[in-house]
Amino acid sequence: xxxxxxxxxxxxxxxxxxxxxxxxxxxxxxxxxxxxxxxxxxxxxxxxxxxxxxxxxxxxxxxxxxxxxxxxxxxxxxxxxxxxxxxxxxxxxxxxxxxxxxxxxxxxxxxxxxxxxxxxxxxxxxxxxxxxxxxxxxxxxxxxxxxxxxxxxxxxxxxxxxxxxxxxxxxxxxxxxxxxxxxxxxxxxxxxxxxxxxxxxxxxxxxxxxxxxxxxxxxxxxxxxxxxxxxxxxxxxxxxxxxxxxxxxxxxxxxxxxxxxxxxxxxxxxxxxxxxxxxxxxxxxxxxxxxxxxxxxxxxxxxxxxxxxxxxxxxxxxxxxxxxxxxxxxxxxxxxxxxxxxxxxxxxxxxxxxxxxxxxxxxxxxxxxxxxxxxxxxxxxxxxxxxxxxxxxxxxxxxxxxxxxxxxxxxxxxxxxxxxxxxxxxxxxxxxxxxxxxxxxxxxxxxxxxxxxxxxxxxxxxxx
Amino acid sequence: xxxxxxxxxxxxxxxxxxxxxxxxxxxxxxxxxxxxxxxxxxxxxxxxxxxxxxxxxxxxxxxxxxxxxxxxxxxxxxxxxxxxxxxxxxxxxxxxxxxx
Numbered sequence: 001x002x003x004x005x006x007x008x009x010x011x012x013x014x015x016x017x018x019x020x021x022x023x024x025x026x027x028x029x030x031x032x033x034x035x036x037x038x039x040x041x042x043x044x045x046x047x048x049x050x051x052x053x054x055x056x057x058x059x060x061x062x063x064x065x066x067x068x069x070x071x072x073x074x075x076x077x078x079x080x081x082x083x084x085x086x087x088x089x090x091x092x093x094x095x096x097x098x099x100x101x102x103x104x105x106x107x108x109x110x111x112x113x114x115x116x117x118x119x120x121x122x123x124x125x126x127x128x129x130x131x132x133x134x135x136x137x138x139x140x141x142x143x144x145x146x147x148x149x150x151x152x153x154x155x156x157x158x159x160x161x162x163x164x165x166x167x168x169x170x171x172x173x174x175x176x177x178x179x180x181x182x183x184x185x186x187x188x189x190x191x192x193x194x195x196x197x198x199x200x201x202x203x204x205x206x207x208x209x210x211x212x213x214x215x216x217x218x219x220x221x222x223x224x225x226x227x228x229x230x231x232x233x234x235x236x237x238x239x240x241x242x243x244x245x246x247x248x249x250x251x252x253x254x255x256x257x258x259x260x261x262x263x264x265x266x267x268x269x270x271x272x273x274x275x276x277x278x279x280x281x282x283x284x285x286x287x288x289x290x291x292x293x294x295x296x297x298x299x300x301x302x303x304x305x306x307x308x309x310x311x312x313x314x315x316x317x318x319x320x321x322x323x324x325x326x327x328x329x330x331x332x333x334x335x336x337x338x339x340x341x342x343x344x345x346x347x348x349x350x351x352x353x354x355x356x357x358x359x360x361x362x363x364x365x366x367x368x369x370x371x372x373x374x375x376x377x378x379x380x381x382x383x384x385x386x387x388x389x390x391x392x393x394x395x396x397x398x399x400x401x402x403x404x405x406x407x408x409x410x411x412x413x414x415x416x417x418x419x420x421x422x423x424x425x426x427x428x429x430x431x432x433x434x435x436x437x438x439x440x441x442x443x444x445x446x447x448x449x450x451x452x453x454x455x456x457x458x459x460x461x462x463x464x
Numbered sequence: 465x466x467x468x469x470x471x472x473x474x475x476x477x478x479x480x481x482x483x484x485x486x487x488x489x490x491x492x493x494x495x496x497x498x499x500x501x502x503x504x505x506x507x508x509x510x511x512x513x514x515x516x517x518x519x520x521x522x523x524x525x526x527x528x529x530x531x532x533x534x535x536x537x538x539x540x541x542x543x544x545x546x547x548x549x550x551x552x553x554x555x556x557x558x559x560x561x562x563x564x
Binding site: 417424445447448452454455 | 484485548
């Protein structure tokens with residue numbers, strides 16, 4: 001089994017081990033730490049928390065009536081913004097929202113729209129149904145432009161935060177090319193985007209476009225507008241090429257990083273290490289780890305998890321176990337991902353019982369196993385032909401209402417059938433379908449092909 | 465590993481998936497059993513299996529064997545006893561491959 005077994009795939013999906021997300025969490029490009037002016041965040045809050053939405057129909061006239069009836073009920077200067085936010089959420093077109101804003105300014109002369117007002121409009125201008133109905137049309141971009149125009153008309157100059165809101169709105173609606181156009185337009189007309197916007201866009205480009213497009217974009221931004229890629233940009237790029245298993249390019253990027261005068265941090269190292277680990281190149285991952293220590297960069301939980309993953313994957317479970325001790329000594333508490341990773345490695349080596357013992361140790365330390373842990377063990381026990389233990393384990397999974405993953409389901413069904421316990425295999429099939437672990441089709445195809453294989457094996461006198 | 469191979473088989477071979485989930489006009493024997501005029505092979509398997517469970521047709525001594533009642537006999541070649549392992553194959557017989 002050279003590849004990552006699917007039982008492990010969800011462990012990688014776990015935010016604690018998946019480097020891309022944990023990499024960027026402490027750094028600003030993720031939405032929670034948007035560099036917004038504080039008003040943007042505060043103002044929309046009061047309304048969404050209300051149990052009943054104020055505006056029930058996207059009809060403009062209805063909304064105006066509701067507004068008129070409550071227009072003077074609050075003296076809070078943020079009040080009109082909140083109303084605008086809740087209307088823009090359900091409005092069918094941007095022009096309706098803009099008209100609603102005009103109506104507010106007319107009714108309440110004391111209210112003058114500011115940045116946050118228009119940011120509300122911008123963040124909603126791509127989510128309206130009519131701009132989404134045709135993804136190829138320019139309607140999303142024109143909705144943004146419409147809002148920007150009325151913004152300028154109101155005497156509010158778009159700033160970096162405006163660019164950020166617009167780009168995020170366009171990207172979340174899937175209009176990546178428009179977002180790129182818009183950021184260039186912004187840079188030439190108003191102000192260059194800040195690093196958060198830039199990195200956000202680079203990240204999205206990496207996901208959806210060819211690497212050459214991303215490089216071209218970065219070069220253009222650097223040459224025309226003086227926006228320089230920073231360490232986070234490079235981390236995003238390295239992560240992207242590592243995911244594409246293009247380690248040579250990753251190494252080139254690391255050398256570029258040095259040339260530009262950046263000192264790689266923990267995140268960069270973790271990313272490179274992950275690149276090696278996914279390709280089962282444990283020794284190189286260890287080298288990176290050593291280099292990291294030489295450079296005086298403190299490894300974190302992700303580093304250890306990645307390394308244990310890589311070592312388990314390349315079959316060096318003993319070293320992985322040693323690392324588990326090292327990390328505990330350094331004061332990092334192994335989490336369920338660490339343990340699951342290690343168990344996975346043990347199971348691959350056929351040491352399912354040792355993995356089971358590790359489960360005991362894990363629970364003893366107060367770390368509760370997750371779905372993936374159970375699936376890994378079920379898979380491992382079946383592979384090690386410890387069917388009784390596996391059945392016991394299946395009982396635990398079922399009791400906890402946990403889902404089976406494709407690999408452990410398939411292995412378990414095959415193990416049961418091989419043992420002539422077809423009825424139990426059917427029961428597992430029922431559970432998999434009932435718990436929505438797999439689609440009916442996938443569950444059935446596994447069962448069918450297993451039974452077909454069983455019949456053949458019986459004919460050849462191989463099975464019970 | 466099989467699951468991956470299977471996933472590949474499904475994506476590579478939409479026809480194989482289609483003959484599992486496409487609705488098929490049923491022959492009269494099956495029509496009586498499922499109470500519908502059209503059903504997919506998967507749906508048919510599910511309804512037969514749930515019929516077995518609902519009527520406790522599994523042999524109490526050997527759960528791997530089904531004791532067919534008259535209704536079940538009518539669609540499973542008239543056998544008095546059927547092994548659970550044969551079930552998918554027996555049901556598949558009602559869904560012949562469409563000649564190209």
